[in-house]
Amino acid sequence: MSSDARALVREAAERLRAAGVASPDHDAAELLAHVLGTTRSGLALVTELPAAALTSYDALVARRAAREPLQHLTGVAWFRHVELAVGPGVFVPRPETELLAGWAIDQRPGVVVDLCTGSGAIAKAIADEVPDAEVHAVELDPAAHAWAERNLVGTGVDLRQGDLRTAFDDLLGTVDVVVCNPPYVPLEAWESVAVEARDHDPHLALFSGDDGLDAIRALAVRAAELLRPGGVVGVEHADAQGSSAPAVFAAQGSWEEVRDHRDLNDRPRFVTARRALGAGATGE
Incomplete structure (x- = not known):
């Protein structure tokens, strides 16, 4: 898995797209922001991706690819x-x-x-x-x-x-x-x-x-x-x-x-x- 935030989101979005998720780019970014405690726009400022965050993100992307609702994974709906x-x-x-x-x-x-x-x-x-x-x-x-x-x-x-x-x-x-x-x-x-x-x-x-x-x-x-x-x-x-x-x-x-x-x-x-x-x- 890539350690660059933008590349990481692109890879995750491709996994979600292949799984039939309706909004893969949005969801991939939202999940990474959730793991890092920031916002989607805040991802542009991320310079470090801890190994634990990468592991958590991979697990969440897998669950989203299995079509678990995004909001169940983040615990929040607006x-x-x-x-x-x-x-x-x-x-x-x-x-x-x-x-x-x-x-x-x-x-x-x-x-x-x-x-x-x-x-x-x-x-x-x-x-x-x-x-x-x-x-x-x-x-x-x-x-x-x-x-x-x-x-x-x-x-x-x-x-x-x-x-x-x-x-x-x-x-x-x-x-x-x-x-x-x-x-x-x-x-x-x-x-x-x-x-x-x-x-x-x-x-x-x-x-x-x-x-x-x-x-x-x-x-x-x-x-x-x-x-x-x-x-x-x-x-x-x-x-x-x-x-x-x-x-x-x-x-x-x-x-x-x-x-x-x-x-x-x-x-x-x-x-x-x-x-x-x-x-x-x-x-x-």
Whole structure:
């Protein structure tokens, strides 16, 4: 293995590229920066590579080549302006979800509920950028809830463990914004899921029935119960659900202004809707 930082990163990137890693150059540099306790830009200033660091780096590159998520190897994921601790047992937040969080932040909510909070990413971002907001979050899975507890310490977020279908009875009819990145992968799409997600993210955070819409159907009902009339909901979905996810809200009976939003790659990414004035919260 080379002892020159730039050459080392190039060699590692080739290993990762051959293994099918989607961002080999970025990941190779990020792992070396992690080992050396610096940043990717700081690698340009590295003049010495201790033998122990070379050994650690080689082991991490091998694990990344085996498609272990980068964030599991570094223990950190960045989401908008906040840092999150992540690892086995919790869904690693994706950059696409930052757009959904940004939409919620733009509403300048007084009271906001983050359902299926996972690592606490959306709740923490909202608390960070709308410090006057009253933020509530819930997670069903005990392992993921433990990560959220760690990430939300000191943020003022009211974190609970429970099911999105029944959480926050004490907030019924009072919430300004409900936001959620639910499980939405169809069971039949197992083989198409990236190895990093399929083998390392909790399946509870990925899969949601035969068509991937089971959680979204439940959410359309619960959000209508939680929101005040005129309140809004935002829900992430798969890019193949740009029509079917909005259709869930259009058919549910409590919603108006149902519209879909695209991500930075121009793919359908999340649906928003407004709680109709005077509408009852009913199922399909």
